[in-house]
Amino acid sequence: MREVTATTAQPTTTGAIAFCDIVGFTELTADHGDELALALVERHETLTRALLPGGARIVKQLGDGLLLFFRDADGAVDALIQLHDDTRSVSVDGVPLWVRTGLHWGSPRVRGDDLIGHDVNLASRVVALAAPGELLVTDAYVAACPSARKRLVELGPVFVKGVSDPIGVWRVAG
Amino acid sequence: MTIIARSAKVTVRAASVSEVSAKGGSLTRGPSGLVVGGGAAAITVVVPDHTDIVVGAVSGKVVCEGLLGAVTVTASSSNISIEMAERIDARSASGRIDVGTCQGECNALSKSGAIRIGRVGSADVSAVSGKVTVGDAEHANVRCVSGSVSVATTSENPDIKVRTVSGGVEVVVPRDASPRTNLRAKIRSVDCECESGDKGFVDVESLSGRIRVVCAR
Numbered sequence: 096m097r098e099v100t101a102t103t104a105q106p107t108t109t110g111a112i113a114f115c116d117i118v119g120f121t122e123l124t125a126d127h128g129d130e131l132a133l134a135l136v137e138r139h140e141t142l143t144r145a146l147l148p149g150g151a152r153i154v155k156q157l158g159d160g161l162l163l164f165f166r167d168a169d170g171a172v173d174a175l176i177q178l179h180d181d182t183r184s185v186s187v188d189g190v191p192l193w194v195r196t197g198l199h200w201g202s203p204r205v206r207g208d209d210l211i212g213h214d215v216n217l218a219s220r221v222v223a224l225a226a227p228g229e230l231l232v233t234d235a236y237v238a239a240c241p242s243a244r245k246r247l248v249e250l251g252p253v254f255v256k257g258v259s260d261p262i263g264v265w266r267v268a269g
Numbered sequence: 270m271t272i273i274a275r276s277a278k279v280t281v282r283a284a285s286v287s288e289v290s291a292k293g294g295s296l297t298r299g300p301s302g303l304v305v306g307g308g309a310a311a312i313t314v315v316v317p318d319h320t321d322i323v324v325g326a327v328s329g330k331v332v333c334e335g336l337l338g339a340v341t342v343t344a345s346s347s348n349i350s351i352e353m354a355e356r357i358d359a360r361s362a363s364g365r366i367d368v369g370t371c372q373g374e375c376n377a378l379s380k381s382g383a384i385r386i387g388r389v390g391s392a393d394v395s396a397v398s399g400k401v402t403v404g405d406a407e408h409a410n411v412r413c414v415s416g417s418v419s420v421a422t423t424s425e426n427p428d429i430k431v432r433t434v435s436g437g438v439e440v441v442v443p444r445d446a447s448p449r450t451n452l453r454a455k456i457r458s459v460d461c462e463c464e465s466g467d468k469g470f471v472d473v474e475s476l477s478g479r480i481r482v483v484c485a486r
Contacts, residue, residue, distance in 0.1 A: 119397045119414030119434065126415065126435050126477070189455045189476040190434055193412065224343060224360050226378045226395035227412050250358065251323030252273050253343040261273055261325045264343065266358075 105204040105211075108164075110150075111171035111236060112201060112214055114222040115143065115178070116160030118193040127190060132159075134187045139194060142181055146174045154210050160222070164210060168240035171198060172232070176267065179228050197221030198232045200239040220255035221264060234263030243267075270303040270316065272324045278311045279326060283318045283335030290315045319355065348382070365399075383416075392420075417478075421485070427469040437478040440471055444484045454480045 117135055124132040143161055150166035165171035175196050185192040201214025225231045246268050252261035291314045294307035305314050321338040324331055328346045339356040342349050348364040357375040359366050365382040371389040378395045386392055391408040394401050400416045403409050407424040411431045418431050421441035431438050447466025452459045457479040473480050
């Protein structure tokens with residue numbers, strides 16, 4: 096076996112990393128087909144793109160979810176709250192567009208247009224604990240954006256898949 | 270107080286005691302209060318009645334007995350059982366959630382585990398494929414993709430909102446209830462036994478689940 100060593104350090108970028116996904120996407124696709132799934136994904140992306148503040152971008156589409164990056168911590172939470180407000184009453188052919196979001200602050204590696212690293216993984220794990228319409232944030236995000244604390248409710252230390260130590264998670268009150 | 274556990278069974282018992290005691294885990298004082306940390310061994314924590322607790326767990330089982338204050342439990346796959354509390358936020362990605370009585374607001378979330386809630390002031394429940402049962406709530410807001418939903422109320426002025434995609438919905442109201450209703454199923458049937466009036470609101474929409482509103486016998 097040929098051994099490969101990690102030698103070249105990729106540049107990092109610091110900011111808010113969000114995973115925003117569609118709840119029940121697997122079940123929706125199985126029950127209602129790929130056309131509907133595609134329509135939900137497109138609607139979700141269109142609504143999200145319209146709300147992104149300057150310095151924010153959609154990093155990539157991941158099946159039922161979007162990986163987002165924001166330079167500004169305050170701007171991230173404001174945009175995501177607005178997104179949840181906007182999607183609350185949206186449906187496609189009678190199927191509600193239920194989205195949920197996990198938001199973390201960190202310094203992922205930059206690889207082309209992509210972001211990679213532990214901080215990206217954390218954001219993707221936190222979203223699994225969110226209810227439809229809910230925005231969860233990590234301790235790291237709260238530290239980067241102390242002004243958000245007044246609208247947060249603590250869920251406490253939680254374990255996420257693949258990470259040995261618990262992380263602090265907060266819910267943004269509606 | 271905060272309890273952090275990995276794979277063990279966690280039992281929190283509220284009792285008429287003045288101090289917290291813990292068996293099977295370490296008890297330390299952190300910046301935000303007492304912290305019980307555990308590994309693979311079962312943990313039993315006894316706390317004064319009405320104590321607020323936060324539990325973070327991976328798998329195993331979380332059991333809360335007696336009357337607690339605000340209870341927050343977040344778990345990866347643990348089954349969660351809470352007998353009685355003032356407020357509840359219980360989340361498990363795949364475990365079952367069982368709540369007896371909650372005096373105030375009860376939030377419950379499980380992707381695939383069943384959620385069963387007894388008597389609550391207000392229930393906010395989210396599920397994907399698990400079955401949802403609410404025994405008695407004056408206010409209930411339930412969202413579920415494919416699991417079935419059953420919500421009962423003894424309130425004469427209920428506020429019940431349910432949204433499903435394919436899960437069937439049954440709402441049980443008191444015999445003489447006459448709530449305002451919005452009942453919409455795009456594909457399956459809608460049956461409503463009660464008279465439509467203006468005492469409360471029963472608001473149910475489903476794409477392909479059957480909707481039934483029945484009066485208690």
